[in-house]
Amino acid sequence: MLSQIVAVTGVNLKSIRERAGSSAVAIIGIAGVVVVFVSVLSIAEGFRAAMAKAGDPQRIIVMRTGSDTEMTSGLSGEDARLIMDTPGILKGSNGPLASAELFVIVNHPLARSGTDANVPLRGVSPNVLQVRPEVKIVEGRMFETGRNEIVVGRAASRQFANLSVGNTVRWGENSWQVVGIFDANGSIAESELWCDARVLQPAYRRGNSYQSVYARLESIDSFQSVKDAMTADQRLRVTVIREPEYYAEQSRVLQSLVRYVGFAIAGLMGVGAVFGAVNTMYNAVASRTREIATLRALGFKGLPVVISVLTEAVVLSLIGGAIGGLLAYAAFDGYQTATMNWQSFSQVAFAFAVTPALLAQAMIYATIIGLLGGLLPAWKAARMPVVTALREL
């Protein structure tokens, strides 16, 4: 039986070349589906990666109770001081490793279209680089305390106009000098512009108020005790969240939107590709009707015939899947883009990510399409009445 399977399948695969036209149609069809599947999901994947990199489990975000984003939160200077002094927060050489921050949006033109976009401008404490040790200044220098200077995330300097070191930008009554570019491992922080929170407060008439406090914990396990201490404090009304959870929540809408669109389109196209594969395999079986009948007459069983047709279908779809995967990888992996994050209404920049897991998913998907497409024709080939089939032209 096994030798029969090998023999028939071998003949089948070798003769693919003779049916190049219809095989190519199936291959290209499946490649198309895989390109769409991979490229659309690489958007969601890239966005997720940028968000995930921003989250350090040893870091917490403290906001006002009832706020689900920094945008809607508000903390007084006194609140911020109380939060920073909570035991369990890591201490540095000059006080706790915590940064009281202000998050505003400024209208600034996009580099690609010249039209205004909502660009996130974050006021941070001077010790922010110790609170976020993954952030490195890669060009120029850090802003100086008390001056109208900004440092710009690497992605932001690419996506928005006129943000290179040495330039001066003006928003409302205030002008700011760009003094440095920072890198944050490709995380969402790179979409932001940073300045001294104390300078931002008067510029945006925020008095002595903040929106959030970012703090590093002494250890990952001290989260609960720190959270309990802050929520028990009668003077504070705050929520305490681990950073990764906060960013996961911030990316939920955009991710589910992209995934919904991606799966719906790739799913529908998959159905289309199955139909294409069915047609191709029917042609393949029809063109070899006499051949298959001859084999059957020689004593070959139905099963080897079925397996040979299915194998051919799967081989075609794997070729298509590989081509599609490579195309999507070449075209989209690392593609830099920016979009609106619906939860903060501000721009986020990130790179599409075609991950190995995504490619593997795509190959599985291609195989399923091939199997479904080959099933009916294989069944037909195996059940063909030998005598009538031999008589076929």
Next chain:
Amino acid sequence: MKYLPLIVRNLLRRKIRTLFTTASIFIAFLLFGVLMALKAAFSMGVEVAGADRLMMIHRVSFIQPLPKSYLERMRPVEGITLISHANWFGGIYQDPSNFFANMAVDPETWLSMYSEYVVPDEQKRAWFADRTGAIVGADLAKRFGWKVGDRVPLKGTIYQKPDGSPWEFTIDGIYDSPVKGTDKTQFFFHYDFLNESVRGTFMADQVGWYLIKVANPAEADGVAKRLDSLFANSPAETKTATEKVFASDFAKQVGDIGAIVTAIAAVVILFILFVAGNAMAQSIRERTNELAILKTLGFTDGKVLAMVLLESSLVAVIGGGFGLLLASLIIAQGDPTGGFLPIFHFPPRDLVLGVALVLVLGVLAGLVPGLQAGRLKIVDALRRS
């Protein structure tokens, strides 16, 4: 029409192929419809944005509020017929995933500003008189099963009550719109109610943005410039532009993602159609000698071609027609993402485009092999096996 049985017989000769060809065309047009709806959704209502409505925001960004006193200062400006304003409230109904836009507005000017929102007169009067009342879009009411008279609590985010309790609103009316593509997922309540609650704080007497109706849309840009110069060099400078400009800038902020997805899928749709068209043409090409027999029997070239065209068009119309129909049914269910694509509809222009594509597909797939067959001499065609 008397040849219809012959055409149907031809189609049924290879049932599986006809079935799958029709099915691929069906899928292609289903995709087409869904994509067009997504494209319209991503363009953020540019199509329905009023050209006679100006929007004014703080020059630095839309999150900075503008003083309420600007209203009186704008009134004397020439070319303005109506001014209204709104504040983004950002309230949460039960859970953040139940997102929808909720805003504090000035009820009477708001409904005159958006004359496309249709509210029954008695509901309108009830809302104007009810300080804690709200009106909601028909789609939103459907989504949560709200009826007129229901009490709806919204948890404040930007605006919080001192005791942290939610804000309670009464639904006084439901607005609908005869204009396709109008956002019917919004929630509007009285600005005065909001403003009273923040009296004495820095949030008092501030509005999020102004809407200004101009007498003549052609002069909208000039009016916008006059308004901006009115507030130049003040602590709150303004940026004024037509609603259309804001909508299209907003769509640009969403960026190339929508464009990339649409472009890829458009290529794939064309590809599916090419393959299907090819299969249809193939099934006719295979029968060239039969067409020759028909001609031997006295059928004219024109008649043969007409039959071939009818056959391919039948497949295209059945597949494409059902595809577009199902797409419209799916799209009519509304926004599939739960609030983030409020404008989700099948633009009539694109529906027409879809129907045109169906016909082009049917004609092209039959025309090419039909003409080829017509050009052959009967003898040669009969000799082909």
